[in-house]
Amino acid sequence: MFNEASQQQLSSKNLPVVLVHRQPSFKPPFKDRLLSHFRLLDPHDSPEPFDSFLSDHAHSIRALITVWSTPVTPEFLDRLPRLGLVVATSAGLNHIDLPACRSRGIAVANASPAFSEDAADCAVGLLIDVLRRISAADRFVRGRLWPVNKEYPLGFKLGGKRIGIVGLGSIGSEVAKRLSAFGCSIAYNSRKKKQSVPFPFYANVRDLAANNDVLVLCCALTKETHHIVNKDVMVALGKQGVVINVGRGSLIDEKELVQCLVQGEIGGAGLDVFENEPNVPKELFELDNVVLSPHCAVMTPEAFEALLELTVANLKAFFSAPSMANKETQPQFLSENQPVVFVHRLPSFKPSFKDRLLSHFHLLDSHDSPEPFDSCLSRHAHSIRALITIWNTPVTPEFLDRLPRLELIVGTSAGLDHIDLPACRNRGIAVTNTSPAMSEDVADCAVGLLIDVLRRISPADRFVRGRFWPVKEEYPLGFKLSGKRVGIVGLGNVGSEVAKRLSAFGCSIGYNSRKKKQSVPFSFYAGICDLAANSDVLILCCALTEETHHIVNKDVMVALGKQGVVINVGRGPLVDEKELVQCLVRGELGGAGLDVFENEPNVPKELFGLDNVVLSPHSGAATQQSFEAVAELIVANLKAFFSNKPLLSAVSNE
Numbered sequence: 001m002f003n004e005a006s007q008q009q010l011s012s013k014n015l016p017v018v019l020v021h022r023q024p025s026f027k028p029p030f031k032d033r034l035l036s037h038f039r040l041l042d043p044h045d046s047p048e049p050f051d052s053f054l055s056d057h058a059h060s061i062r063a064l065i066t067v068w069s070t071p072v073t074p075e076f077l078d079r080l081p082r083l084g085l086v087v088a089t090s091a092g093l094n095h096i097d098l099p100a101c102r103s104r105g106i107a108v109a110n111a112s113p114a115f116s117e118d119a120a121d122c123a124v125g126l127l128i129d130v131l132r133r134i135s136a137a138d139r140f141v142r143g144r145l146w147p148v149n150k151e152y153p154l155g156f157k158l159g160g161k162r163i164g165i166v167g168l169g170s171i172g173s174e175v176a177k178r179l180s181a182f183g184c185s186i187a188y189n190s191r192k193k194k195q196s197v198p199f200p201f202y203a204n205v206r207d208l209a210a211n212n213d214v215l216v217l218c219c220a221l222t223k224e225t226h227h228i229v230n231k232d233v234m235v236a237l238g239k240q241g242v243v244i245n246v247g248r249g250s251l252i253d254e255k256e257l258v259q260c261l262v263q264g265e266i267g268g269a270g271l272d273v274f275e276n277e278p279n280v281p282k283e284l285f286e287l288d289n290v291v292l293s294p295h296c297a298v299m300t301p302e303a304f305e306a307l308l309e310l311t312v313a314n315l316k317a318f319f320s321a322p323s324m325a326n327k328e329t330q331p332q333f334l335s336e337n338q339p340v341v342f343v344h345r346l347p348s349f350k351p352s353f354k355d356r357l358l359s360h361f362h363l364l365d366s367h368d369s370p371e372p373f374d375s376c377l378s379r380h381a382h383s384i385r386a387l388i389t390i391w392n393t394p395v396t397p398e399f400l401d402r403l404p405r406l407e408l409i410v411g412t413s414a415g416l417d418h419i420d421l422p423a424c425r426n427r428g429i430a431v432t433n434t435s436p437a438m439s440e441d442v443a444d445c446a447v448g449l450l451i452d453v454l455r456r457i458s459p460a461d462r463f464v465r466g467r468f469w470p471v472k473e474e475y476p477l478g479f480k481l482s483g484k485r486v487g488i489v490g491l492g493n494v495g496s497e498v499a500k501r502l503s504a505f506g507c508s509i510g511y512n513s514r515k516k517k518q519s520v521p522f523s524f525y526a527g528i529c530d531l532a533a534n535s536d537v538l539i540l541c542c543a544l545t546e547e548t549h550h551i552v553n554k555d556v557m558v559a560l561g562k563q564g565v566v567i568n569v570g571r572g573p574l575v576d577e578k579e580l581v582q583c584l585v586r587g588e589l590g591g592a593g594l595d596v597f598e599n600e601p602n603v604p605k606e607l608f609g610l611d612n613v614v615l616s617p618h619s620g621a622a623t624q625q626s627f628e629a630v631a632e633l634i635v636a637n638l639k640a641f642f643s644n645k646p647l648l649s650a651v652s653n654e
Contacts, residue, residue, distance in 0.1 A: 261290060
């Protein structure tokens with residue numbers, strides 16, 4: 001009498017035979033899912049010695065799955081005379097002898113299509129992290145340095161960067177698509193020019209480096225690409241250049257890379273792969289311009305699901321027809337005549353662009369005068385028609401009463417919560433902000449924080465720097481960005497730039513704003529709770545007003561759910577911080593990326609112990625390029641005002 005186990009064993013004999021080729025420590029995560037389609041032979045599940053097991057089954061094996069980087073050598077192939085297909089579970093194929101496969105007529109399939117989106121997300125996340133110092137900022141905040149040091153170093157703008165992609169295959173193409181949405185220019189190096197793409201082609205990597213600011217490595221590791229980024233390439237890339245590697249560690253001459261970074265001969269690096277994994281050069285642990293990740297670019301459940309589907313599809317295609325879903329036989333980027341402008345600031349706020357204004361305007365700054373503030377203000381009050389308020393220096397009704405001829409306030413920040421807008425409206429005073437000058441950089445920061453939270457980039461950097469990789473070996477899975485439902489609170493300049501960028505990642509966009517915008521294709525939600533209930537991520541980009549104070553409260557967090565993520569690049573009090581902390585500590589939210597806080601520079605200490613939170617010291621717009629754009633916009637608004645022309649960035653006082 002057959003029992004159920006016997007019936008299953010009998011039926012499995014009618015299934016196509018597939019050898020699972022793996023090292024003992026490599027456990028394929030999807031093995032059980034394949035058993036309904038194929039009869040799996042795994043020598044490491046058998047008490048029989050490996051050699052005899054392989055000999056016993058050699059003539060029945062037409063396909064094998066090689067798990068991760070298990071080597072496939074000519075000698076191994078000689079032992080499988082009927083082998084027709086090798087299915088790799090990785091994008092890279094450097095562990096498989098491709099010429100040996102080709103000479104034997106063995107087809108090879110890789111996992112690049114299953115991994116390309118997640119690897120590209122990781123590459124972009126590493127690049128934003130390096131340029132905007134996100135992981136370093138997280139260490140800065142967690143180390144309690146913000147209240148002491150006050151200022152955090154400027155980062156670098158991503159928009160406008162020239163990106164050179166090495167390997168414009170499925171991963172490189174996804175990187176190009178994403179970075180194009182950030183306003184980057186794309187060029188590439190590949191084995192040959194691709195007629196179907198609009199990007200400039202460079203036949204060698206040195207020329208590509210010489211004409212770009214960033215190199216992103218996405219190509220396969222072969223004899224030809226081993227150390228394709230050498231000292232000459234790094235010198236060509238230059239002292240401000242950045243290298244991102246999501247391919248294989250040996251694409252780069254690691255010793256030369258370390259020397260160039262230590263000596264300041266290149267600007268930074270984001271590295272997910274290394275030459276001698278899991279060992280990472282110790283010199284890198286001390287560098288804040290380097291982001292380190294433990295080879296986890298594709299470590300998401302969604303990527304593994306896609307890998308399973310692709311593996312099954314390739315095997316089914318092989319056993320039913322000669323073509324495959326992803327066949328690879330080769331591996332696959334002061335004058336009195338000047339207008340008077342009052343500089344309104346707190347003593348500790350030093351405007352970096354002040355010198356730029358002196359050639360255009362007569363600046364009055366009470367903190368540069370030995371005269372007391374009150375007497376200085378009283379003496380000049382009737383000559384002041386315009387003022388610049390530096391950062392969040394308060395503009396109150398009482399202050400406005402002391403300037404009877406004031407007609408214009410030029411803000412130097414995107415947010416205006418420090419300015420009493422109703423009081424300005426009552427007095428007929430126009431107000432401008434700098435949102436147009438900062439929107440791209442703030443949007444880049446928002447996207448960077450989101451990728452960091454989902455893909456655990458900052459914790460991964462701590463994991464590697466803490467020397468845990470060689471000990472613990474495995475790093476937790478992250479979460480896929482593509483396909484996420486993103487709810488944007490405030491679809492103004494910043495929110496629109498966020499939407500543009502995340503659309504390129506394959507995210508669906510919804511938004512909440514004061515009113516529906518007829519010109520955008522995204523779903524509008526009149527209430528924040530409804531937006532949260534229909535989103536996986538909330539990104540806060542709106543202004544802080546009485547109406548938006550604590551707009552994200554406990555109810556909104558509950559609606560967002562246990563897997564939900566909150567990103568705040570607006571103002572801290574947009575979120576009920578106490579409730580946010582409680583939700584994160586209790587696991588009622590999935591994570592948060594926070595550039596702003598309610599009581600800056602003080603950050604709730606409970607957040608320092610959470611790996612699903614990324615912390616940044618209000619540096620969303622802190623790039624040199626952003627400050628240059630702010631200075632230009634301030635000058636342009638003041639010139640327009642004194643020439644009776646329309647203001648460039650006037651805000652509504654409603």
